[in-house]
Amino acid sequence: MLHEALSGRRLTRLEYEHALPVLQDELLDAQFELRKSRPRAVAVIVTGIPGAGRSEVVNELLGWLDPKFVTVYGFREPNEVERERPPLWRYWRVMPPKGRIAILHAGWYQDFLGASVREPGRAPVVVRREVERIRNLERMLVADGVAVVKLHLHVGPELQRRRLRRHFADKTTRWRVTAEDHWYARHYQRVERALEHCLAVTHQPCAPWQVIDGTDREHRALEVGRALLAGIQGSLGSRPARPDLPPAAQLSRRAARVRLPATHPGARVAEEDYDRRLEELQGRLALLSRRRRFAKHSVVVVFEGMDAAGKGGAIRRITAALDARQYRVVPISAPTPEELARPYLWRFWFQLPPRGNYTIFDRSWYGRVLVERVHRLAARADWQRAYAEINEFERELTEHRTIVAKFWMSVSPAEQLARFRERDRNPLKRFKVDPQDWRNRRQWRSYQQAAREMIALTDTRHAPWVIVPSDDKRHARLAVLRALCERIESVID
């Protein structure tokens, strides 16, 4: 039992008043370093049973730190906007940038702990997946420079009852005791068993749980402060293990099997044909997007491909079929300073569509394993772990009834050159050409290799890639529309 393992240590007032200034001094130093020399972020999760002093502890921390760089978040039942996104979305939204500390009351443990305590009979497969999601999230955060400090405050059953009773008896503090607190106290054993199990399965070396004895106010405060100090200083937990990549030989075999043809068999699509078929496919997509079943889903469309492969043109043929209130097109370029200060998936989480809507990404999170890899903008370890992180991200989307459609627009070097030249000649397309584009072109083979490995490693059942031969623009646009319709139909029917 958790409470039997508590240290029960107490501090005298003198010991406390001696130790506190030293600790606070170190905390302020560490917080300063956090912003200056080696910017990192800290996410502090505080959980605890009623009567163990959760809120007091958070208030104490706020009194010790420089509050300009700390934010406290509590979470209610998810609202409409949150319910329409994957469960972790609302925690991504409050992810602190480098240099800041976020203190989250329960944070991403909120739903998991609540359900585990209240509904002990949940299906093991559901619980396992929730645990996996949390573990993956924390591993990614730590790898991306966010220290995750997880504190659980605990007290034994007698002390809990005594504290609640005392608060409840005094009319000036009665408001502190909620109906939920009473329920927890009445079911102490069951609650403790459930919590103990939750802590055990979500404990991991890179984000360990620390159980804090809430018995003695002073001792508790110092323990919490020290745990936070270790988190800020980065001396808490170990580096997360890298997600496994397949062995090099196997990966290169799998990548070699990925074909990226730029032309399709058969004749080019004639203009008259094109107009009719385009209108038909747009009608099909429009009707699909108005179906009652569609309103329970949302759609994320990803376009990747070399410059001038026809991504923008294909996107405009999709949006022409949609109600303006139903989609958003998000062009992805280099991240802003605001975005660079967060884990790299942060800016994409922000753009997830509500139910019944589309978000169309003109380039995407795959930049991590394409441009950032080829031009060495990301460290090898970072882009290598991205495959697993991306698969997890897309899995969370599809688990939440978001349809994911990914297109690789495949153009040949000759056709790309012809399009660059045409753009150079046409002053009205000048914004489409960029010295960067020519530079990328010189790295053609590296990009193709990166694309093949990317497709080999992220072509999943829930989010498969569609490779679109794109030398014939008309054919490519029709192919995209058709594949998108089929993908949506396959999910909603």
Next chain:
Amino acid sequence: MLHEALSGRRLTRLEYEHALPVLQDELLDAQFELRKSRPRAVAVIVTGIPGAGRSEVVNELLGWLDPKFVTVYGFREPNEVERERPPLWRYWRVMPPKGRIAILHAGWYQDFLGASVREPGRAPVVVRREVERIRNLERMLVADGVAVVKLHLHVGPELQRRRLRRHFADKTTRWRVTAEDHWYARHYQRVERALEHCLAVTHQPCAPWQVIDGTDREHRALEVGRALLAGIQGSLGSRPARPDLPPAAQLSRRAARVRLPATHPGARVAEEDYDRRLEELQGRLALLSRRRRFAKHSVVVVFEGMDAAGKGGAIRRITAALDARQYRVVPISAPTPEELARPYLWRFWFQLPPRGNYTIFDRSWYGRVLVERVHRLAARADWQRAYAEINEFERELTEHRTIVAKFWMSVSPAEQLARFRERDRNPLKRFKVDPQDWRNRRQWRSYQQAAREMIALTDTRHAPWVIVPSDDKRHARLAVLRALCERIESVID
């Protein structure tokens, strides 16, 4: 009648193909200038009756511009999160930063036009206020460097019917015609009358409406392009008139009447007394915040005052009484580049609480007329118009059942000095002292004068100031809690 005033001009294919490249060239140049030489933002509102070609026009614009710096937004019925904020909140959220163009389908005219057409009998006082809100918003945007381009696309009744019938007859385009379109066509006269009136009352020199004849595709496209060009180049509309300030003599009389006492009559609050009264007031606030009626409101608390006036301490005494899920404390310091690229109120709109919640601002939008005025960080014209803009902002909050409580923490120069010295001596408070604070102290009289004028001009019935003598910290904290409780009670009872 609107449609009788349409030009009816048509272009031959040849004229169009001659004119288009020139226009497109100018648009691309102007868009480039928008980012480079004199960064500004553009908000394009596109309204129109069914069959006039609203979506086609937006697609054409997107084909001409560099889409990396353009975003299109459509708006549905407000969702739960949006309904809990003032009506304009959702448009503030998508306000483009400098260098970018936002194309808004109907934008902040969405609700107004819809209601005007559907419910012709609305109370004049409601309609007048909606018009006033829109006009104030647009004036502020233009003054803050956002060009507002308002386009209304129109066609006559016969052409409208013909177009809808043709689209509806073809099974590949039938999906384009909605039930709403049919309703609009059936009620052409009534719709047109309502729209005409809406355009007339919201037309203003700094943000004029342009009615575009939708009869001829080519002519329509060029007209829209030219209107946008004028908007981007800043040659559209005039500068907005400055909001009137009272004459200087009257203002200084009113400011002189504002008293900012740092001490209160009577004895200092003793420690034993303080603890008991604090607990009582916190209990009162806690119970208030749990009342059923409270859940229909939200609370915005603003703290202003000289450095070391006790803002942070007072805030912690409030939050100690609240559920962690119920409040957010937002410390305001210098704006980030992201924030500087938007109108100055943008970052505050973002922080408005949902129903049943508090947002507590540790410094606020009043920085515009305090620090930015005293240290000349804002131009005189800009901080002078801020009084009216702030009053309008707070009025929109209170109209939407947000309770606004504003505290000026008034400390004496001597007490401030004593606190600075104590902070300097105490290494654990070192983060609280800043060379900037000493610099501000040297401007004491300018700050006091700015504060007096601020209070004289923004002490409104819906959002009154509370001046809190703060030399006695305990007294100040109790006074804040009491005033906050009273303010909330006065609104919800």
